[in-house]
Amino acid sequence: MSLLEIKNLHASVNGNEILKGIDLTVNPGEVHSIMGPNGSGKSTLAQVLARRESYEVTGGSITFDGKDLLEMKPENAASEGLFMAFQYPVEIPGISNAYFLRAALNSIRKHRGLDELDAIDFLPLLKEKMRLLEMDERFLNRPVNEGFSGGEKKRNEIVQMAVLEPKLAVLDETDSGLDIDALKIVAKGVNAMRNKDRSMILVTHYQRLLDYIVPDFVHVLVNGRIVKSGGPELALELEEKGYSWTEPELAGKR
Amino acid sequence: MSSTVNQINDLTQQEYKWGFITSIDEDRLPPGLNEEIVRAISVKKGEPEFMMEWRLKAYRYWAQLEQKHAEPTWANVKYPPIDYQALSYYSAPKQKKELKSLDEVDPEILDTYAKLGIPLHEQKLLAGVAVDAVFDSVSVATTFKAKLAEAGVIFCSFSEAVKNHPELVKKYLGSVVPVTDNFFAALNSAVFSDGSFVYVPKGIRCPMELSTYFRINAQNTGQFERTLIIADEGASVSYLEGCTAPIRDENQLHAAVVELIAHDNATIKYSTVQNWYPGDKEGKGGIYNFVTKRGKALGKNSKISWTQVETGSAITWKYPSCILQGDNSVGEFYSVALTNNYQQADTGTKMIHIGKNTKSTVVSKGISAGHGQNTYRGMVKILKGATGARNYTQCDSLLIGDKCGAHTFPYIEVKNASARMEHEASTSKIGEDQIFYLQQRGISKEEAVSMIINGFCKAVFKELPMEFAVEAQKLLSISLEGSVG
Numbered sequence: 182m183s184l185l186e187i188k189n190l191h192a193s194v195n196g197n198e199i200l201k202g203i204d205l206t207v208n209p210g211e212v213h214s215i216m217g218p219n220g221s222g223k224s225t226l227a228q229v230l231a232r233r234e235s236y237e238v239t240g241g242s243i244t245f246d247g248k249d250l251l252e253m254k255p256e257n258a259a260s261e262g263l264f265m266a267f268q269y270p271v272e273i274p275g276i277s278n279a280y281f282l283r284a285a286l287n288s289i290r291k292h293r294g295l296d297e298l299d300a301i302d303f304l305p306l307l308k309e310k311m312r313l314l315e316m317d318e319r320f321l322n323r324p325v326n327e328g329f330s331g332g333e334k335k336r337n338e339i340v341q342m343a344v345l346e347p348k349l350a351v352l353d354e355t356d357s358g359l360d361i362d363a364l365k366i367v368a369k370g371v372n373a374m375r376n377k378d379r380s381m382i383l384v385t386h387y388q389r390l391l392d393y394i395v396p397d398f399v400h401v402l403v404n405g406r407i408v409k410s411g412g413p414e415l416a417l418e419l420e421e422k423g424y425s426w427t428e429p430e431l432a433g434k435r
Numbered sequence: 436m437s438s439t440v441n442q443i444n445d446l447t448q449q450e451y452k453w454g455f456i457t458s459i460d461e462d463r464l465p466p467g468l469n470e471e472i473v474r475a476i477s478v479k480k481g482e483p484e485f486m487m488e489w490r491l492k493a494y495r496y497w498a499q500l501e502q503k504h505a506e507p508t509w510a511n512v513k514y515p516p517i518d519y520q521a522l523s524y525y526s527a528p529k530q531k532k533e534l535k536s537l538d539e540v541d542p543e544i545l546d547t548y549a550k551l552g553i554p555l556h557e558q559k560l561l562a563g564v565a566v567d568a569v570f571d572s573v574s575v576a577t578t579f580k581a582k583l584a585e586a587g588v589i590f591c592s593f594s595e596a597v598k599n600h601p602e603l604v605k606k607y608l609g610s611v612v613p614v615t616d617n618f619f620a621a622l623n624s625a626v627f628s629d630g631s632f633v634y635v636p637k638g639i640r641c642p643m644e645l646s647t648y649f650r651i652n653a654q655n656t657g658q659f660e661r662t663l664i665i666a667d668e669g670a671s672v673s674y675l676e677g678c679t680a681p682i683r684d685e686n687q688l689h690a691a692v693v694e695l696i697a698h699d700n701a702t703i704k705y706s707t708v709q710n711w712y713p714g715d716k717e718g719k720g721g722i723y724n725f726v727t728k729r730g731k732a733l734g735k736n737s738k739i740s741w742t743q744v745e746t747g748s749a750i751t752w753k754y755p756s757c758i759l760q761g762d763n764s765v766g767e768f769y770s771v772a773l774t775n776n777y778q779q780a781d782t783g784t785k786m787i788h789i790g791k792n793t794k795s796t797v798v799s800k801g802i803s804a805g806h807g808q809n810t811y812r813g814m815v816k817i818l819k820g821a822t823g824a825r826n827y828t829q830c831d832s833l834l835i836g837d838k839c840g841a842h843t844f845p846y847i848e849v850k851n852a853s854a855r856m857e858h859e860a861s862t863s864k865i866g867e868d869q870i871f872y873l874q875q876r877g878i879s880k881e882e883a884v885s886m887i888i889n890g891f892c893k894a895v896f897k898e899l900p901m902e903f904a905v906e907a908q909k910l911l912s913i914s915l916e917g918s919v920g
Contacts, residue, residue, distance in 0.1 A: 231875050235867070255874035264875075271872040275890025284886065285876035292877065324890065341876065 184209050184246055184349055184380050185230075191240035192229050198239065199225040201405035207349070210377040214391055215384045216416060217402035218424045223384045224268060226402070227353040230382075231265040232258045246348060259285075260292035262348030266338040266355050273325035278337070279307060281325045282344055289345060310343040314370045332363035339370040350374070351382045356390035368393030388420035401427045464525040470494060473625050476525050480628075482597055485605055493614035493624030506618050510781040511810040511842055512750050514723060517688060524626040524659075586642050588672075589634040593661050596632035603634055607665055611694040611731045611758070619690040619725040619752075623659045627692070630661035635670035635701075644900055646675035660691040666701035668734065673704040675903055687712075689748075690725045699734030699761065704742070706899055708907050710914075711747035718777025718806070721749025728755035729785075732764035732793075740767040741784070742898045744907040746914045749778060754812065756785035759793035759821075766795040769895040771907070773914055774807025774839070783813035783844075788821035788854070797828040800892050803839035804915060810842040817854040824854045832862040833891050835884075835915070885912040 185207040192200040199222045207213055217223050228236045232255040243250040287297040314336045326334050342350050371394050399415040400407045409427045473494045477487040583590050597604050614624040635641050666672050695703045714721025730739035741755035757766030768784035786795035801809040817824045832841035841862055873883035889908050896904045
C-alpha cells in the first residue's frame with residue numbers, strides 16, 4: 182500500500198489557485214524530489230501536506246497511511262507521522278530547544294498510546310541526534326531557533342526530524358541558505374534516516390541538494406502541475422537546460 | 436490569519452474557575468465613610484490611641500481630596516465614578532473567641548480554601564510555607580508561628596502586631612507610604628481592617644517562604660489590606676501573596692497598601708500572583724484593584740525585589756516601587772500583566788535612585804487579548820547624589836487578536852551625569868507562524884499558545900519561587916484558554 186496518495190489536488194491561497202491538479206504516489210521507503218521554478222507551487226504543496234490552514238484545498242484528495250489527510254489538523258498529521266522541515270524555521274523565544282522537542286515527542290507518543298518520556302530518558306536521545314548533525318550541546322538550552330544562524334536553523338530542523346522519526350518527511354527548500362559544508366552535514370543526517378519504511382519528499386529549486394541526497398524519483402512542478410517525472414537523471418537534465426524545456430508555454434517566454 | 440485570531444479569541448474566553456460565594460454571618464458597619472466610622476473601626480479592633488489618630492489624620496486628608504473630586508485620573512483606565520459613601524468599610528466573619536487551632540476555624544471557611552486548593556494543613560509544613568490566611572478582613576488562622584518564633588521572626592496579622600508590637604508599628608507604619616501619599620493610600624490608611632506584619636530581626640534569614648492568601652468575599656465591602664514588612668540589618672525574607680476572589684455582579688473596590696523596609700545588607704523579595712475576579716466576557720463586574728506598593732531600600736547594600744503576575748481584576752492600578760536610599764542598594768521589578776476580555780491594567784514601577792551606586796532592573800511583560808487594554812507606566816529617577824547609578828529596563832508587549840491594546844509610558848529623569856540607563860522595548864503579535872510551527876511538531880494549538888506565552892514571560896517566571904512559578908504558568912494558560920480553539 183502506498184504511504185501517500187495525492188489525487189487531482191487543487192489548492193488556493195487568498196483565493197488564488199496555486200495547485201491545479203496534482204497527482205503523486207509515494208510508497209514506503211521512497212525518496213521523491215519536487216523541483217520547479219519559483220512560484221510553481223512547490224512550497225504550497227508542502228504547506229498543504231502539513232495542513233496549514235491558510236492554504237485552502239479546493240479539490241482532490243490526499244490519503245496518508247490509509248487515512249484522509251485533509252480531515253486532519255496539523256498536530257494530528259504530525260502525530261500520524263508527517264514531518265515538515267521548514268524553509269524558514271520559526272523562533273520561539275523563552276522556550277528551550279530541549280523542552281520544546283520533548284513536548285513535541287511526548288504529544289506524538291501520547292497520540293500513539295505510548296508512555297511519555299521524562300527528561301532523563303529524553304536527553305541522551307536528543308544528544309545523540311545532535312551529534313549526528315554536529316550541533317553543539319549548548320543548543321539544548323538555547324531558545325528554539327533564536328539567534329541561530331541560517332545553517333544552524335536548518336540543522337536544527339533535521340535534529341527534530343531525527344528525534345520525531347516520521348513516516349514521511351517533507352523537506353521544504355532545506356538546502357536554501359546553506360553553505361557546502363552545512364549542506365553535507367544536513368545530507369548526512371537525512372541519509373542516515375533513510376530506510377525501507379520512511380519516505381521523503383524533497384522540495385528544492387536546485388539540483389545541488391540531490392548530489393548529496395539522491396532521490397528515487399524527480400518530479401517537475403510548473404504552474405501548479407507536475408509536468409514531468411523521472412529518475413535522478415532528470416534533475417541533472419534540469420540543471421543543464423533550466424526549466425523552460427519542460428513545458429512549451431514556458432519555453433516561448435525565454 | 437483571521438481564523439487564527441478567532442481561535443485565539445475562543446481560547447481567551449475561559450470562565451473564571453473559582454467563582455463561588457461562602458455564606459457566613461458577618462459583623463459589618465453601615466455603608467458610608469466619616470470620622471465616626473473611622474473611630475468605630477479603630478474601636479472594634481481595640482486599637483491604641485496612636486492608631487486612631489493616625490487613621491483620622493489619613494481620613495481627613497482623604498476627605499478633602501474626595502470633596503475636590505481629586506481621585507487620580509491620569510491612569511489609562513476607564514470606569515464609572517465610585518460612590519465611596521455607598522460602600523461598607525468593615526466586615527469580619529463573626530467569631531466569639533480566640534482560636535487556638537485550625538479545628539476551631541469555621542468549617543465553611545476551611546472548605547472555601549479547599550476549593551481554592553489552598554492546603555492550610557500539614558502539607559504546607561512539608562512545603563515549608565507558613566500561611567497567614569486573611570479571610571475578608573480578619574485573619575482567621577495563622578500557622579507555623581512556633582517555627583518562626585524560634586528564629587525570632589514576627590509574622591502575624593496586622594491587628595496582632597498593633598496589639599503586641601506597637602513600637603514597631605508606630606516606628607515603621609507610613610514611613611514608606613505616608614498617609615498623604617495618594618488618594619487610595621489615604622483611604623486605606625483611614626479604614627484598613629487587617630493585613631500582614633513581618634519583622635525579621637538582625638542577621639536572620641527567614642527559615643521559610645511566607646505566604647498570605649487574600650480573598651474578597653463580602654458583597655459591597657471594600658477590602659483594604661495593610662502589609663508591613665521590615666528586614667533588619669543583614670536579614671532576608673521572601674514573601675508570597677496570592678489572591679483569588681468569587682464571582683460578583685457589581686464591582687468591588689480593593690485598595691491595599693504594602694510597605695517594605697530593608698536595612699543595611701537586608702533583602703526583601705515580594706512575589707504576587709493576583710487573580711481577583713476580572714469581570715465577565717462583556718466586562719460586567721470584576722474587582723477594581725488600586726494598590727500602593729512601595730519598598731524602601733534604606734540601608735547600604737540592601738535589596739528589594741518585586742515580582743508580580745497580574746491576571747485578574749477588571750481594573751489594575753498598581754506600581755510596586757523602590758526607593759533606593761542606601762548606597763549600593765538594589766531594586767528589581769519583574770512583572771507579567773495579562774488583560775483579557777474587557778480588563779484594563781495600568782501597571783509598572785518607580786525606581787528612585789538616591790544613594791550612590793544604586794542599581795535597578797525592570798522587566799515588564801504585558802499580554803493583551805480580547806478587548807483588554809494593557810499599559811506599562813514606569814519611572815526611573817536618578818537624583819543628584821546618586822553617583823554611579825544604573826538602570827536596565829525591558830518592556831515587552833504581546834498582542835493576541837486585533838481588538839486589544841498595549842501602551843507604554845516610560846518616564847526617565849536623570850540628574851546625575853554619571854548614570855547609566857538602558858531601555859529596551861518591543862511590541863509583537865503572537866504569530867500564526869509560531870503556532871503552526873509548534874502544531875507541525877504535534878503540539879495542539881492551545882498548548883502552542885500557552886508555550887509561546889510562557890516563553891514570552893520566562894524572564895519573569897524564573898524570578899518566582901518554584902511552586903509559584905508552576906501556579907503562575909497554569910494561571911496564564913487558564914486565563915487564556917478559549918482564545919485558541
